[in-house]
Amino acid sequence: MKKYWYQIKSKPIVLFSLVFLILPLFLNNDYAVYVANRGLANATAVIGLILLYGIAGQISLGHVAFFAIGAYSTAILSATHSVPVPIAMMCGILISCIFGIFLSIPSFKLSGPFLSICTVAFGEVIRQLVINMEWLTGGPYGFYHIPKLVVFGYSISDVHTWYYILLAVAVLMAVVGNRIKHSHYGRALYAINEDEIAAEVMGINIRRMKRFAFICSSFFAGLAGVLYAHFAGYLSQDLVLSDNSYNLFTMAVLGGTDSILGGLWTGVGLTAAPEIMRFLQVYYMLILYFIVLLVVLVPWSKITKDVKDIINYKFLHKSKAVI
Amino acid sequence: MTISTFFQLLIGGISIGALYALPALGITLIWNAAGVFNFANGDFVMVSCFLTYTLLSVLHIPFIVALLIIMVFMYFFGVVTEKIIVETLRKDNSIALKSLVCFIALSLFIRNLARFIWGTTPRTVKNPFGNNPIVLFGSVYIMPHTFWIIGISCTLMLILVFLFKFTKLGIAMRATTQNITVASLMGVNTKWIIGFVFGVSSIVAGFAGALSSSIFYITLDMGVMFGTKAFASNVIGGFGSPVGAVVGGLLIGVIETFGASLISSQYKDLITFALLLLFLIFKPKGIFKLEVAQKV
Amino acid sequence: MAILEIRNITKRFGGIVALQEVSLSVDKGGVVAIIGPNGSGKTTLLNVITGVYVPEEGEVLLNGNCIQSLSPEKVCKVGISRTFQNIRLFKKLTVLENVMIGSHKLYKRGLTEIIISTKGFKQEQEQHKKRAMELLEFVGLKGKEGVKPENLPYASQRFLEIARALASEPQVLLLDEPAAGMNAVEIEHLIELIKKLSKTGITILLIEHIMGLVREVTDSVVVLSYGEKIAEGNYEDIEKNTAVIEAYLGKGAIKC
Numbered sequence: 001m002k003k004y005w006y007q008i009k010s011k012p013i014v015l016f017s018l019v020f021l022i023l024p025l026f027l028n029n030d031y032a033v034y035v036a037n038r039g040l041a042n043a044t045a046v047i048g049l050i051l052l053y054g055i056a057g058q059i060s061l062g063h064v065a066f067f068a069i070g071a072y073s074t075a076i077l078s079a080t081h082s083v084p085v086p087i088a089m090m091c092g093i094l095i096s097c098i099f100g101i102f103l104s105i106p107s108f109k110l111s112g113p114f115l116s117i118c119t120v121a122f123g124e125v126i127r128q129l130v131i132n133m134e135w136l137t138g139g140p141y142g143f144y145h146i147p148k149l150v151v152f153g154y155s156i157s158d159v160h161t162w163y164y165i166l167l168a169v170a171v172l173m174a175v176v177g178n179r180i181k182h183s184h185y186g187r188a189l190y191a192i193n194e195d196e197i198a199a200e201v202m203g204i205n206i207r208r209m210k211r212f213a214f215i216c217s218s219f220f221a222g223l224a225g226v227l228y229a230h231f232a233g234y235l236s237q238d239l240v241l242s243d244n245s246y247n248l249f250t251m252a253v254l255g256g257t258d259s260i261l262g263g264l265w266t267g268v269g270l271t272a273a274p275e276i277m278r279f280l281q282v283y284y285m286l287i288l289y290f291i292v293l294l295v296v297l298v299p300w301s302k303i304t305k306d307v308k309d310i311i312n313y314k315f316l317h318k319s320k321a322v323i
Numbered sequence: 324m325t326i327s328t329f330f331q332l333l334i335g336g337i338s339i340g341a342l343y344a345l346p347a348l349g350i351t352l353i354w355n356a357a358g359v360f361n362f363a364n365g366d367f368v369m370v371s372c373f374l375t376y377t378l379l380s381v382l383h384i385p386f387i388v389a390l391l392i393i394m395v396f397m398y399f400f401g402v403v404t405e406k407i408i409v410e411t412l413r414k415d416n417s418i419a420l421k422s423l424v425c426f427i428a429l430s431l432f433i434r435n436l437a438r439f440i441w442g443t444t445p446r447t448v449k450n451p452f453g454n455n456p457i458v459l460f461g462s463v464y465i466m467p468h469t470f471w472i473i474g475i476s477c478t479l480m481l482i483l484v485f486l487f488k489f490t491k492l493g494i495a496m497r498a499t500t501q502n503i504t505v506a507s508l509m510g511v512n513t514k515w516i517i518g519f520v521f522g523v524s525s526i527v528a529g530f531a532g533a534l535s536s537s538i539f540y541i542t543l544d545m546g547v548m549f550g551t552k553a554f555a556s557n558v559i560g561g562f563g564s565p566v567g568a569v570v571g572g573l574l575i576g577v578i579e580t581f582g583a584s585l586i587s588s589q590y591k592d593l594i595t596f597a598l599l600l601l602f603l604i605f606k607p608k609g610i611f612k613l614e615v616a617q618k619v
Numbered sequence: 620m621a622i623l624e625i626r627n628i629t630k631r632f633g634g635i636v637a638l639q640e641v642s643l644s645v646d647k648g649g650v651v652a653i654i655g656p657n658g659s660g661k662t663t664l665l666n667v668i669t670g671v672y673v674p675e676e677g678e679v680l681l682n683g684n685c686i687q688s689l690s691p692e693k694v695c696k697v698g699i700s701r702t703f704q705n706i707r708l709f710k711k712l713t714v715l716e717n718v719m720i721g722s723h724k725l726y727k728r729g730l731t732e733i734i735i736s737t738k739g740f741k742q743e744q745e746q747h748k749k750r751a752m753e754l755l756e757f758v759g760l761k762g763k764e765g766v767k768p769e770n771l772p773y774a775s776q777r778f779l780e781i782a783r784a785l786a787s788e789p790q791v792l793l794l795d796e797p798a799a800g801m802n803a804v805e806i807e808h809l810i811e812l813i814k815k816l817s818k819t820g821i822t823i824l825l826i827e828h829i830m831g832l833v834r835e836v837t838d839s840v841v842v843l844s845y846g847e848k849i850a851e852g853n854y855e856d857i858e859k860n861t862a863v864i865e866a867y868l869g870k871g872a873i874k875c
Contacts, residue, residue, distance in 0.1 A: 113360035203695035203724035
């Protein structure tokens with residue numbers, strides 16, 4: 001453990017950890033903590049999406065499918081087949097990763113809108129399967145009585161305990177995500193995103209890297225899913241709605257596309273926002289997507305540059321730099 | 324299965340297929356002209372459906388007039404979308420990715436706007452084509468809307484073909500599609516043309532919506548269904564090929580109708596999505612294969 | 620002793636024959652130029668060598684091993700590196716990171732070590748970073764590590780591409796019109812760079828239009844026209860070769 005604390009040097013993540021360590025003190029009811037838990041689970045899932053979309057450039061709009069596969073797998077194994085919870089959780093993540101490998105195959109030949117609709121179709125197929133395979137998943141009636149996680153004889157059911165577990169997982173996964181991003185794997189993913197042919201000529205195995213990106217994304221989402229199953233205690237088919245995939249995607253975009261820390265913040269933020277903004281009702285969604293359009297379309301770097309120039313030139317009377 | 328059932332299903336399938344083919348055609352138009360994928364196309368259809376509902380069931384405007392109003396509205400809707408998203412991103416390096424994100428956001432925005440205006444209750448429109456089945460031959464009964472849908476769709480497609488092949492505007496459009504720089508050098512107002520193409524694509528989607536409203540429940544989620552099926556039509560027929568879009572659409576309509584009757588209507592959508600996945604994985608270029616060469 | 624051999628390569632695109640039974644051989648440590656009018660198939664040949672295109676007929680041999688059916692990634696792994704005619708740098712990465720990408724195949728540490736961030740992994744990163752800085756200095760881009768490639772002048776971008784190609788420690792370096800868009804001073808710098816490289820033992824094959832450069836650095840010149848090799852030899856001979864002059868200037872050009 002000590003090794004990790006020494007290595008978490010980057011300030012943004014420390015800020016995040018501190019804010020969220022103190023947060024429960026301000027949340028006065030259990031439901032708020034439960035929402036925060038969901039937010040942290042989403043944040044973990046978003047990390048995977050950021051690696052896949054923000055860095056590798058593969059648009060994945062069926063992300064919630066991996067979350068659901070992880071959640072339902074662990075639920076079915078631990079409840080229906082009495083598999084010990086930790087093993088069921090690991091299996092859940094593994095099964096999610098296998099589906100991730102499967103989804104990576106179309107990415108070898110497809111790109112852009114083709115791939116994105118492929119992921120939508122994938123998400124839809126998973127959704128249809130969850131809804132229709134009632135005998136397995138409980139379908140519209142939901143899946144109840146998921147066993148609690150038991151660690152060293154202590155059954156984890158308190159919402160506050162889960163909060164700290166989920167926070168630790170989210171922070172840990174963010175560190176892992178950043179390490180991947182700043183390694184040669186991360187650079188290779190950026191390269192593939194931009195120019196596949198040039199990347200291949202530089203010695204990067206495109207298929208291997210894409211498969212890696214998809215496994216990453218399904219790993220993080222699957223992990224989030226298995227944790228969700230055991231802290232929520234039940235699963236409903238609302239989990240697999242395509243809206244949730246779009247939400248995850250929006251979180252990735254608004255967090256700065258390739259910023260893992262940004263994804264953490266928006267992951268929690270956009271999960272909590274609908275709850276906080278209940279008074280805004282339908283306006284909330286409209287404003288949200290309007291903001292997404294603003295974020296993408298407005299040339300922010302140009303505006304900040306122009307603003308800086310105006311401040312420097314007009315107000316501080318610095319002379320214009322000679323180029 | 325009797326012959327008459329077969330024909331009934333076939334013609335029904337073609338009719339539904341036409342409804343998928345129209346937005347698919349719209350996607351192809353925009354893709355060829357501007358190089359962007361209108362992810363929100365399905366939601367354009369949805370908006371047109373709700374609009375038809377308001378015009379027909381609430382304001383009791385006759386169908387023909389409603390169609391005209393929808394055409395005008397959708398045209399401007401399309402042009403405005405183009406101005407906001409495509410114009411802004413024109414000079415951007417990663418226009419493909421960014422425009423996709425924008426259209427996804429637009430799609431969700433439109434859906435929520437529709438929810439805001441019309442609420443979440445599914446709507447229905449009284450069938451403007453009447454409910455008396457027409458006898459085709461033998462014991463084959465076809466509902467009038469089937470004919471009307473096929474007829475109107477065909478007419479629309481023929482008009483488009485005429486526009487593209489035989490008018491000066493059509494030639495300008497095709498030139499813009501193939502080489503925007505040279506086209507503008509030749510005096511074509513390419514900025515306006517791309518807006519126009521968006522407008523035409525929206526009108527086509529509008530027709531699909533207006534016609535669909537007579538047979539489907541109008542819900543907020545229709546957009547996803549239409550969008551994905553239109554895309555499936557494109558993929559199966561060959562992305563970028565207008566003929567492919569139409570053929571693909573008809574194929575999907577027919578397969579879906581037969582599948583619903585033979586297997587189960589519950590799994591109808593699953594069949595289409597599975598088919599789409601299979602095509603994307605194994606035959607992404609579709610039936611009318613299009614080679615896209617990349618210069619190294 | 621030939622390190623790179625191209626035997627009877629034919630490449631067709633539908634009905635167009637881009638390369639017709641082209642053969643050439645490059646000695647280890649040599650500098651060979653491929654010249655010819657536009658459209659003669661020079662870049663196509665480079666694409667065939669690097670595995671981007673698969674030839675219909677013929678072989679490409681590196682150290683005696685057939686490589687023509689290898690994927691570009693494997694071609695890089697066996698030791699051939701290249702630059703592009705139309706500059707394909709990674710705009711999302713900094714100058715330094717672009718060079719570090721070039722050495723991708725040399726990284727040995729795997730995923731587990733990345734995640735745990737072992738000492739070995741960090742050492743490897745430092746090593747590659749140091750080497751990338753050295754390469755940048757070698758091509759004359761010292762001090763520009765944190766800049767984005769699009770903010771570099773055009774000639775510097777070309778030098779950056781060369782640095783990136785060198786990062787994988789190739790045996791053979793293919794340069795596709797490295798001098799395009801450079802002014803006289805920059806071309807001088809490029810000539811020096813190529814000469815320095817050649818001294819290190821690396822084999823260089825370059826496509827060029829600027830004859831001054833070709834004359835200065837190459838041991839031999841191969842001329843392509845309409846996909847066929849029409850001449851081969853050292854620069855002085857090629858300069859006077861009638862077939863070559865005809866290819867560039869047309870039939871009536873020989874009169875004066």
